[in-house]
Amino acid sequence: MPPSSMTPPEDLNYVAVEGAIGAGTTTLTQLLSDHFGAESVLERFEENPFLERFYEDRDRWAFQTQLAFLASRFRQQKELSERDLFHDLVVSDYTFDKDRIFARQTLAGDELQLYESLFRLMEPTVPTPDLVVYLRSSPERLLENIAERDRPYERDMDPDYIAALHDAYNRYFYQYDRTPLLVVNVATIDFVENQADFRALARHIVAPSDERVRHVQPHASS
Template sequence: MENNFDFIAIEGVIGVGKTSLAKLITERYNARLVLEQFEDNPFLPKFYDDRERYAFPTQMAFLASRFKQQQKMLSKDLFQQMTISDYIFEKDRIFARLNLDDDELALYDSIFEIMTGIAAKPDLVIYLQASVDRLMENIRQRDRDYERQISRSYLEELSKAYNHFFYNYNKSPLIIINTSEIDFVSDEKHLDYIDEQIFNQPIRGNTQIHIIPD
C-alpha cells in the first residue's frame, strides 16, 4: 500500500524537531517546503522577555503571517506535487489561549474564525512529542538568542496545551510520534521507520508510532 498526500503538516512544541523532520521529508520526496516564519516576527524576542505585555501583538503578527502563507499553499506547484509544512494554522490558537487575557482572546477569536475557514487543510498531521527535558536540551543546543529566555515552566504549559489539543484533534488523520529517545536527524534508521509508517502503512484516525531506539 502507498499513501499519497498533497499536504502534510508536522507539529509539536518548540524544540521538538518539526522543522528538521519537514526538511528531511521534503528532500526525500522533492516536495514544496513551507516553514513557519517565526524569525520575521518583530515582537517575538520582546515576548520572551515580557510575556504579558507583548503576547497580543506577537500573536496577531503570527496570525497574519501564517494566514498569508496558507493562502499561497492553496495554489498548486506544477513541479512539486506534495507540500510539507512545519505547522498547522489551528496551532495559532493554542498559543492564543495560553497567552492572551479574555478581552484579547475574544478579539483574536473574531479574526481567527474568519481565517481558519479558508486556510489550507492538511491531508495528514504528524504530531511530535518529547519530554520537557529533551525540549530544553534541544533548545540549548541550537542556542537561538531569543529562545534563551524560555523557561521550563512555559514549556510545561505549552506541552500540556499541545497534548490536549492533539488528543482531541479530528480534522485530519493524525500520527503521533514520541521523539524523547530517538534521533531521526542523525540516525537514518529512525527516519526510515517514520517514512515507512507515513507513506506505506494504513492510517486510520489517530495513529501512534512507537520507535524503540537502538
C-alpha cells in the same frame, strides 16, 4: 540525501508536522522534503518583529506577537492554497491550528475574544492537510533541543512556559479530529543522527492506513 524510491500514496499531497517549541518540526520537515523530493513550507517566525520582546516580557507583548503570527501564518497558508497540492507533495512545519494553541496559552479576556473572532474568520479559507504528524516529546527534551540550537532570544526560556505549552499541545491533539493524525513519540528517538529511526518514521508517514489516529514509536525494527 537523494529523493527516496518510497512513493507516497496518491491521496497524500499535503503533510503538516506539528509539535511544541523544540520538538524538531522544522528539522523533520526539511528531512522529509529531501527524502521524498517534496516542497517544504517553513514558518517565517523570524519575520515577527515582536518575538524577542515577547520572550523578555510575555504579558506586555503577547497580543502584538500573536496577531503578527496570525497575519503571517494566514498569508502563508493562503499562498499555499494557490499551489497545485494535488500534484506535488508539500510538507509544512506547522498547521494553522498552531496559532490558536499558542494564543490560548498567552492571551486572556477581551484580547483572547478578539483573537478568536479573527481566527474563526480565517480558518475556513486555509487548506487542510491530508495528514498531521504530531511530534510528542517531553519538557526536558524540548528544553535540551532549544538550548542546543541556541537562538539568542531563547537562551532564558522559562521551563514552566515550555511545560505548559507541552501540556497544551498534548491536550489539543488528544481530541484532534480534523484530519488523519500520526502521533510520534520523539522523546526517545533521534531522527536526525539515526538514519534508521528516520527511515522508520518516513515509512509510517507514507504507509496507507484506515485508522484516523495512529500512535507510533518508530524504531528501526518497527
